[in-house]
Amino acid sequence: MPVTISIAFHSGYGHTRALADEVLDGAASVDGASAHLVDVTSMSDGDWELLARSDAIIFGSPTYMGAVSGPFKTFMDQTSKIWAERGWQDKLAAGFTVSSSQAGDKFATLSQLATLAAQHGMLWVSLGLLPGNNSSKASIDDLNRIGGSLGAMAQANADEGGDVAPPLADRRTAKLLGVRVAVLSKMFQPAVTLQSSSVLEES
Template identity: 55%
Template sequence: MPTSRKVAVVYHSGYGHTKAQAEAISEGAASIEGVTAELLDADSAAADLPALESADAIVFGSPTYMGTVSAPFKAFMDASSAVWMEQGWKDKIAGGFTNSAAQVGDKTGTLQTLSVFAAQHGMIWVGLDLPPGNNTTQSSDDSMNRMGASLGAMAQSLADAGPDIAPPSADRKTAHHYGARIAQAALRWSA
């Protein structure tokens, strides 16, 4: 019988940019045979924590606001302390992603917050396996992982561009790749 695994993507997005990144993560996860993906906004996930019990992997995503996660995403994190008390997410696969307006924008702070959060829950963190892009004369702003992240997936959305065009396709492809990696890790870890 084929194995079936579930990846949940929990995200907040104030203006739609991080939502577009979350959708690409979810599509990447679902592209792996034997894996289903579910997108949950942080408010709904906080209100229905038991819905995450059946997930083999949870990917956490937040825009970078003031150098860290957004307040609505932090509310989800704080609500999850009820699960933490029971270590209900222990040994689930975890990953994280973030999007911000500036090239750097202090996005690393957000991914560090997400990885510590996952560690508190006893989860197994999966980083991004792509080498840095856009760092040689042979690469460009269209390269995968153009943000040069390794802890998770990063995206950058110009502040005056809508989510139809921002983040750009390189960041969406990076997110898709990361979602697929999380799904493969969930299959392998659960085996």
């Protein structure tokens, strides 16, 4: 069955957009999956409808001062009506973030994204990669070089634009997150459809 993946993101300086493009490419590379970018700073009725019919939503925000960006937080608050109506219940969710520092308190941002998903009754998809660049034989070119597991983490030099930073290793890591979410969406969708049908038959 075909699945729809949406990447809902905010990008302040182009770095998060660069990652969003990679997540998009990864998700779209899975047979039977369609992937779409949604810039949360310019939400239209069509964008909200797209999120409503998506099988999975991957959230992306830069890490500013140890948290999601202001525009992304505004988007989070705007989903309160959807939360009350359980509109995203049982959709898959995942997340990615980027900061100029290696650590940059990115875990706090991913935790916010995962909490948003949990409040909506969504099912969080982890990165699913072992950490890279953590031994004498490792390299900064390794996948998951930042060592995240809750989601995809990236580092982008503050004096370089999104055309250069984040580096290839971080972009490839983000792309694999997109692949993982799309594959799991295809695996999970029949179970959700069957469960929903059973509930309707019993009610």
